[in-house]
Amino acid sequence: MKRFIRQLRACTLATLLPLAPLAATHAAPPTAAANQEIEHLIVHLRNSGCEFQRNGSWFDSKQAADHLRKKYDYLLRKDWVATAEDFITRAGSESSMSSKPYQVRCANQAAEPSATWLRTELERYRSARK
Template sequence: MSHRLRFSAGIVLAAFASVGSAAPSATAQREITGLMQALETSGCRFQRNGSWHESAEARSHLQRKYDYLLKRNLTDTAEQFIDRAASRSSISGKPYRVACPGAAEQDAATWFQQQLQRLRRAGA
């Protein structure tokens, strides 16, 4: 094998190795689980693709999306979970919305970021 070919093969392998991310840390797993539990116990409704869903159903949907991302090593932080699973529909691209009792309706990304900050403050 020529030097040039070995060098090129090494670059390709390095590129593939950097595409996948590591498995989420224990902290990230706790935060992501905490985010889904916060939604499920919130009493909030969750909108996706124009339809409102109760919080338990929404959690189930987000768990399926998270499991999909995990199998493909596409999320290893709570922020990536929010961005890649909990913010918008992967089919339509429309943002998810959250409506909680006594609060203004908001984008799910904002709601989950607020929940993540609460979780981190509580754990500090």
């Protein structure tokens, strides 16, 4: 029984510890422009046809976009995202459960960190809107 309790505590800490930095940081709600950028990133991922790796498994772009949408909705409820950069850092970069970085792999290209892939698209999107 003691072993079970120790394992339960360790599991609880492993789950909650990655969220600790977020708990202390409340952000203002995203502006309309920031929300539009975040929506663009999610839709762009969905339509990209790229694969998305999280926790060692590869998922198609629709599953990846759905996953990031759920994380974004959670962050919104907690007031933990105000900008597209917040979204990338807190939702699109790594697993909040394992802290393993996400990867994106597009046709005939090497996998790259999802944070890099998302930031590149955000820069492209912002440049195109100017």
